Amino acid sequence: MSKQDLVIGIDVGGQSTKLGVVDARGNILYQSVISSLQRELDDYISDLTSAINDLVAQCKEDGNVKGIGIGAPNGNYYKGTIEFAPNLKWAYDSNGTPMVIQFAKLISDRVNIPVVLTNDANAAAVGEMTYGIAKGMKNFIMITLGTGVGSGIVINGNIVYGHDAFAGELGHTTIIRDGRECGCGLKGCLETYTSATGVARTAKEFLQRDNTPSLLRNLDIDRISSKDIYDAAKQGDKLALEIFDFTADIMGKAFANFVAFSAPEAIILFGGLTKAKEFLTEKIEKSMNENMLKMWKGKVKLLYSTLKDSDAAILGASALGWEV
């Protein structure tokens, strides 16, 4: 039997980097994980190329790896670079100045396999379109709700990269004028309200606002996580439910604006916070419909990713591997 073509998909996260060997049907044959926390770029690249070489050796019997697709924060599809990635220590020099890292070239030079790079949210959108609930959809917006809020916008079947490859920073559109300070330097960004950390900020604000009883008061106010709020909501905690209502309302308002831009068939949510969808869906839809033009009311779907978080990122990145 002749050997099949395979690709490797790599998801560079703030904490860890996940790798997977994927076949043409989207099966992940082998997987591995390395830490993303190296301080020096050289060390990280060494770890990553070792992991790639190990996978290539591991799948030798199954087929040949013809391409590598990488999804990384602020990955530039056009240039193959990583720039301005706030959560990656090795992306900054010893003075804390962000470097322009020729990431795709660094890797491909060492492993002798062509590499295509994009940002993590775009990779997730490609994964969803190729293997998930967006299969067959030509126009949708994927919103990733994690530590930050990212987005991958698909128009006419293609990821929107824009003039400089950095399109789709919907987490940094202003949703509340002069609102919460964002790590990016702006104020009122969507991310400051609807990321996991944004929801935790809401909890803190609400707890300090008055003395409404809540299970959350048993916790250290500075360490409350979105998971804690979810657990409390599950037990019917009113304040926790109010936190999700507030979050969902803001999402709906933001999504309504996104719809006015690209008139998608669906908004698709992805990432940790979607575990709380039972407390979010109805209110997001209500708020979205209240804030859209009549012609869209009730017509734009709100969906959730059907891929496991880690799979979607690896599969999405791997789909780029076929493009090389």
Place this chain on the structure above:
Amino acid sequence: MSKQDLVIGIDVGGQSTKLGVVDARGNILYQSVISSLQRELDDYISDLTSAINDLVAQCKEDGNVKGIGIGAPNGNYYKGTIEFAPNLKWAYDSNGTPMVIQFAKLISDRVNIPVVLTNDANAAAVGEMTYGIAKGMKNFIMITLGTGVGSGIVINGNIVYGHDAFAGELGHTTIIRDGRECGCGLKGCLETYTSATGVARTAKEFLQRDNTPSLLRNLDIDRISSKDIYDAAKQGDKLALEIFDFTADIMGKAFANFVAFSAPEAIILFGGLTKAKEFLTEKIEKSMNENMLKMWKGKVKLLYSTLKDSDAAILGASALGWEV
């Protein structure tokens, strides 16, 4: 000499409908205008088909009209229909209910020439890309500042139509939460601040706010036009300048959000209000740069259409005529 191919471009405006015969190089060979104010659809269609037939007869010596492109409010590119067009009387039945008008088909059946339809802002963007300052640009957003605020979004060289052909309603994105009431039923839409009528609303608000002396106080407060404000600003009137500052600031904030979506090379402004660009440009750029992520600051161009208003719409619509 064999006859050349020609197209007809038609711009359906709220007041008048402009037609032009255009050659492959973008020269408008013949033009005509009819009123858009007919009450009955049949009457309007008769007027329009007569005007088309007259132009076809007129250009018989020059060439053959192979296609017709039409830009119309709420024109649906996919279906060839006009739906929900608030400013066209003949688009509503006698009960005031909006009709779904098979516009492209109605015209092509009568004149026996294929017809392609899109909305007016998209047509303007195509015109700018084919013949104007956006020549060669692959990613830009055209904002039309007229009685309303429209937009034509170009990504990767193509107009963004979205799932239902109604993408690009940036005039109805929320810029001030719970702000001014908009004709569309929503609140705080960009259009309520930066259209010609929006600027007049600002003038009224500012005049009623206090007693700052202003040339505008010599005018009927309910009939002040953006032209009046421009004239006053030209004479150094402080309040008029403040009105433009306020308008420009809002535009900049809105444009910053649009940049986060599609990372365009340029925002291009078009329409009546751009006559006041000497009072707008600097402040729009300042506000836009203050509200964008670092990687975009100072990099996204703010440009003005280089086509005459009426020409851009006819040329843009005509460009669609070649697609038939």
